[in-house]
Amino acid sequence: MTAFAALLSKDLRVELRTLRSLPAMALFAVTAFVIFRFGLDRTSLDGELAAGVLVPTLLFAALLAINRLFVAEREEGGFDLVRLAPVDRTVLFAAKASALVIYLVVLELIAVPIFALFFLDSASGLLPFALVLLLANIGLAATGTVISTIATMSSARDLLAPLILLPLLVPLVIAAAGAGEHLLAEGGPDYGRFGTWLGLLGLYDLIFLLVGYATFDFLLDD
Amino acid sequence: MMERTVVGGQGPPAEGSRAAPSEAERALEPAIELVGLRKDFGDRTALEGLDLRVGQGASLAVLGPNGSGKSTLLRILAGLLRPSGGEVSVLGCSLPKETHRLRGRVGYLGHEPLLYRDLSPRENLQLAAALHGIEPNTAGPRIDALLAAVGMRNRENDRVAELSAGMKQRIDICRAALHEPELFLLDEPDAHLDAEARRRIAPLVAAGNGTTRVVVSHERGAVTEAADFVLELG
Numbered sequence: 001m002t003a004f005a006a007l008l009s010k011d012l013r014v015e016l017r018t019l020r021s022l023p024a025m026a027l028f029a030v031t032a033f034v035i036f037r038f039g040l041d042r043t044s045l046d047g048e049l050a051a052g053v054l055v056p057t058l059l060f061a062a063l064l065a066i067n068r069l070f071v072a073e074r075e076e077g078g079f080d081l082v083r084l085a086p087v088d089r090t091v092l093f094a095a096k097a098s099a100l101v102i103y104l105v106v107l108e109l110i111a112v113p114i115f116a117l118f119f120l121d122s123a124s125g126l127l128p129f130a131l132v133l134l135l136a137n138i139g140l141a142a143t144g145t146v147i148s149t150i151a152t153m154s155s156a157r158d159l160l161a162p163l164i165l166l167p168l169l170v171p172l173v174i175a176a177a178g179a180g181e182h183l184l185a186e187g188g189p190d191y192g193r194f195g196t197w198l199g200l201l202g203l204y205d206l207i208f209l210l211v212g213y214a215t216f217d218f219l220l221d222d
Numbered sequence: 223m224m225e226r227t228v229v230g231g232q233g234p235p236a237e238g239s240r241a242a243p244s245e246a247e248r249a250l251e252p253a254i255e256l257v258g259l260r261k262d263f264g265d266r267t268a269l270e271g272l273d274l275r276v277g278q279g280a281s282l283a284v285l286g287p288n289g290s291g292k293s294t295l296l297r298i299l300a301g302l303l304r305p306s307g308g309e310v311s312v313l314g315c316s317l318p319k320e321t322h323r324l325r326g327r328v329g330y331l332g333h334e335p336l337l338y339r340d341l342s343p344r345e346n347l348q349l350a351a352a353l354h355g356i357e358p359n360t361a362g363p364r365i366d367a368l369l370a371a372v373g374m375r376n377r378e379n380d381r382v383a384e385l386s387a388g389m390k391q392r393i394d395i396c397r398a399a400l401h402e403p404e405l406f407l408l409d410e411p412d413a414h415l416d417a418e419a420r421r422r423i424a425p426l427v428a429a430g431n432g433t434t435r436v437v438v439s440h441e442r443g444a445v446t447e448a449a450d451f452v453l454e455l456g
Contacts, residue, residue, distance in 0.1 A: 006352030086326030
């Protein structure tokens with residue numbers, strides 16, 4: 001087993017065993033949908049409002065996992081394990097980001113159908129929107145992993161992660177919500193600027209994957 | 223057993239405080255060589271002016287009271303902490319510049335076990351084996367042998383969180399020895415262990431046959447008796 005596979009399977013096994021992140025993320029998202037339903041006093045959403053509810057809810061749910069991403073590494077010596085081993089330290093970045101993408105996909109498999117049930121008249125835009133969410137997940141995972149590593153080294157980690165992360169995620173939210181606005185439009189999906197938003201998300205992913213790859217080794221230094 | 227204080231931990235090294243190396247020592251490339259090592263944490267100096275030379279296959283005991291810099295020294299030797307000044311060479315690698323060359327060659331046992339609490343001892347050792355690039359067909363029998371040697375085969379599938387402190391220590395020693403390191407850096411390896419467990423782990427982390435050993439302890443006893451040299455800090 002490669003170091004990447006070993007670290008990734010460790011994270012997934014621990015999550016399956018302890019259920020520390022995923023249930024909290026799903027519960028947060030569903031609770032937020034209920035609050036929006038009563039707060040907006042609407043039984044149906046479309047276009048920018050639908051995207052404006054769905055994308056930030058998923059983002060805030062993701063923060064729960066991002067805050068917990070390196071807890072075991074910090075408290076149980078995982079950072080030292082990787083630093084002592086003859087492996088490229090970026091393997092930890094890759095494993096953590098991959099684990100986060102998997103958590104987000106599982107969250108969306110639970111939360112998006114519930115969102116559709118609560119608010120959408122037609123689910124025809126959800127299939128192309130899945131591609132948008134997948135690209136957004138990669139960007140969110142790359143950025144979240146880097147920021148979570150930085151925050152882990154600080155005593156104010158719970159505050160630091162969202163404070164640094166949320167401004168960095170603004171372009172990603174704009175692109176995901178922009179795509180969602182057209183895909184979840186009343187009367188069915190509109191693909192007019194679909195390619196532009198996907199391109200923007202892809203560029204964001206590329207930049208933050210490269211940033212993570214280039215900086216992670218230094219972030220793990222003492 | 224020859225026992226001597228190599229150099230004081232604080233302040234500049236005392237002139238002639240280190241005994242002249244033997245012929246055997248001179249013949250060997252040193253496993254560890256420190257010249258004027260200093261480590262600061264902000265305004266506080268943990269180590270200053272530390273000189274040390276340990277030959278390959280030798281065993282060094284580091285003694286000192288709490289806060290004297292013993293664990294800091296061990297983390298610097300493992301490449302986990304950057305020295306603030308001086309020269310550090312471990313297994314021929316100049317630290318921190320060549321830390322990457324040192325990775326995988328050191329068996330480090332820290333204050334706290336480097337074990338994931340929600341994994342079993344076997345899963346923790348399998349993870350460590352994968353990180354050290356040990357093939358599963360080699361790692362499996364090696365893990366079996368280590369777990370048997372420390373008397374943990376009957377608890378190998380329990381979660382580490384459910385184990386006693388002594389059991390965690392035994393598993394962590396297996397983790398440190400798993401990749402057959404050239405240098406053991408052991409911080410209080412006997413902590414939490416009963417006499418039977420100490421007897422079991424001793425051969426797993428022994429010096430000799432090219433394996434060098436540095437053991438940190440806050441008191442004299444079995445650690446110093448088994449050491450070729452003693453370094454007193456603080």
